Amino acid sequence: MDRRDFLKIFALTLIGSVSIACGEELQADRAASNKKRIAVIGAGLAGLAAARELHGQGYEVVVVEARDRIGGRIWTSTKWSDMPLDFGATWIHGIQGNPLTDLAEQIKAKRLTTSYDRTETYNTLGQPLSQAEEVRMEDLRKKVFGTLEKAQDEDADVSIRQVIEPLMHQFDKSSEAYRFINFILSGEIEQEYSGSAAKLSAQWYDSAKEFDGDDALFVQGFRVIPEFLAQGLNIELGQVVKEIQWHQSPVRVITQKTEFTADCVLVTLPLGVLQAGNVRFTPELPRNKQNAIAKLGMGVLNKCYLRFPKVFWPADVDWLEYVSERHGEWTEWVSFKRAANMPILLGFNAADRGREMEGWSDRQIVASAMETLRKIYGRGIPEPTDYQITRWATDPFSLGSYSYNPVGAVPKMRQELAAPLEKSVFFAGEASNQDYFGTASGAYLSGLRAAKEILAI
Ligand SMILES: Cc1cc2nc3c(=O)[nH]c(=O)nc-3n(C[C@H](O)[C@H](O)[C@H](O)COP(=O)(O)OP(=O)(O)OC[C@H]3O[C@@H](n4cnc5c(N)ncnc54)[C@H](O)[C@@H]3O)c2cc1C
The missing domain is CATH 3.90.660.10 (Polyamine Oxidase; Chain A, domain 2)
Structure with missing residues (x-):
């Protein structure tokens, strides 16, 4: 399909000329093809994986992307x-x-x-850790992770920091041991999960699976993956989605420049963007989805x-x-x-x-x-x-790097985030993947999952 045909079918129209999208010509095209028209919001890995799958099945797909490039958090x-x-x-x-x-x-x-x-670790003075320091570090590491494991058997959920605080209190703040514990919390937990130890849930911080x-x-560079997935897709760059009107057919996706209509929409917006409320859903998202968005963390x-x-x-x-x-x-x-x-x-x-x-x-x-x-x-x-x-927290189309489980969040909230709204709005993105959140693999798999859901309607 060339771009002109696509535009006709997709009725990429300027605001105010929506009626063309619903016009007789389009109805005829739809009747002829019987295939659904899908608008995918976001050209990150989740959006591209889904769009490729749906396009491969003969669906009419447009990917609507705010940035002037594809890849999202792969850049x-x-x-x-x-x-x-x-x-x-x-x-x-x-x-x-x-x-x-x-x-x-x-x-x-x-x-x-x-x-x-192949790691070299240096102490605060900048010296490679001595053998004695290595033993000390290993001992503290066992204590930190042993304490966290025990906390996972408790009913109440508290932050990692709270769980580790009694261990830290055994040492003076200027001591080597205190710094070693901070080093473990930062290097092995915060850098991996992106949330602060003071917020990460001791119960669920590590609930994701690993390959x-x-x-x-x-x-x-990682870009080879999104570039491959994007081949042959219709991607509209520079389109900042402002509103999704989903209780009507066709569903309307309104950007700062134009609007797109489709049978259904796949939303792959990063959790940070959903949390900021920068994209309005009309009508509002159901309570449990709003709750999941609010409670999960973007690190x-x-x-x-x-x-x-x-x-x-x-x-x-x-x-x-x-x-x-x-x-x-x-x-x-x-x-x-x-x-x-x-x-x-x-x-x-x-x-x-x-x-x-x-x-x-x-x-x-x-x-x-x-x-x-x-x-x-x-x-x-x-x-x-x-x-x-990089400055990912202030990047307006990401508002954070990747999601984590803070105190107050439970893994099933990711399923709530992923759950479709009727047959109109579908959700993907790393944060919606309960098993592999926070990763590129998780984003990719979530896109495939959402494509399967759409193919099943
Ligand atoms: C610094 C950093 C390091 C990382 N390291 C790794 C790693 O080594 N390995 C790993 O597996 N994972 C890593 N990750 C995580 C991985 O990059 C993400 O999980 C994955 O890329 C997310 O893909 P996504 O499709 O869910 O979201 P995104 O890639 O964020 O895609 C969402 C798309 O939506 C677009 N968008 C946002 N707002 C709007 C709007 N209003 N209208 C239209 N479009 C909009 C965005 O521009 C973006 O293109 C890292 C992430 C960061 C930031």
Whole structure:
């Protein structure tokens, strides 16, 4: 179908000329094809997976996307022409049995693996952990996760921080042990789940399943996946959806420029956007869905890539970790030396620290990162030649990085988020996937699930 035919069928009309969409011509087209017309909101992985599936089944699909690019939270920067860098998702987490591995194989996308076995951890003074410190860290790690496991047997749900507080109180705030516990909470929990330990549910923070195997990243960036899924699809970029009128046939999707009509709509808006109420549903969403949206959490993980004239850190490690004095500040770093032979470091900040730093200028962020690196590698290290920084919490079309389970949320809320409204509105997106929320795989699978629901009506 060429674009002109599509526009005719989809009745992509300027506001005020809606009647054309419902006109006789369109009715005739519909009767002829008998296939449903679907508007998919969001060209992230969930939206593209669903659109591809439905398009493949002969449905008439338009993907309505606010940004001027596809991919959503998969966004590969090509600013450094010799090294594409992912601002959003980087890794296929667990390559075994992962549907994204199958896609990557299909398109023969080159991948590299990074390993947590190649980690160097530095204490607050910037020294590699001594053997005694490693033993101490391991002991505290067991205590932290043992305490959390016990808390999962309790009826009442409290935050991870609350559960761990009695353990922390055993140590002076300036002690090494106290800092080690903060390091574990930040590096192993907040960076992974994106929520603050003070908010994450001790019962449900880790309720998602995981795929087995190594983590793999794409040599050309994660964008190869959305680019592949988007082939042959009709995608309307730069269309910010403002309202979905769903209690009528056809359903109307109103953007800042125009409106789309369809038999049904698939909403893949990020949880942060749903929470902000930036897209109005008319009529309002049912109570239980509103409740799920309000109670689930949207967390933050931000990245700061620093490019140097040369490598000054150990060349054979993938992960560099730092036991920061300030909770969660520059705790985790990835080196691109071993995997890609590039003098690039990627520093992360998550949860409250990540959110706070978004308010800083680029210059402040880079200076703060460099202060940490100088503590570890000395004052003689070179200044970065360039940097790239993300700010996902304030990105208006994401309003956060990925979802987590805070106190007050339970896993079944994700099913409530996913549940269709009659046969008119369907929902997908990472937050709607109870099993694999917070991941690219979860987003992709949610899109396939929603496509199946639509195919069944
Ligand atoms: C920093 C970071 C690191 C991550 N690392 C990993 C990782 O290594 N591995 C992993 O598996 N996952 C990772 N993730 C998570 C993964 O990126 C997401 O789970 C996944 O990409 C979400 O896909 P989605 O389709 O659900 O949502 P999105 O990709 O956000 O798609 C939703 C789309 O809706 C659009 N939209 C928003 N508002 C409107 C509107 N009003 N009108 C029209 N369109 C709108 C958005 O622009 C977006 O394109 C990471 C995420 C971030 C931010």
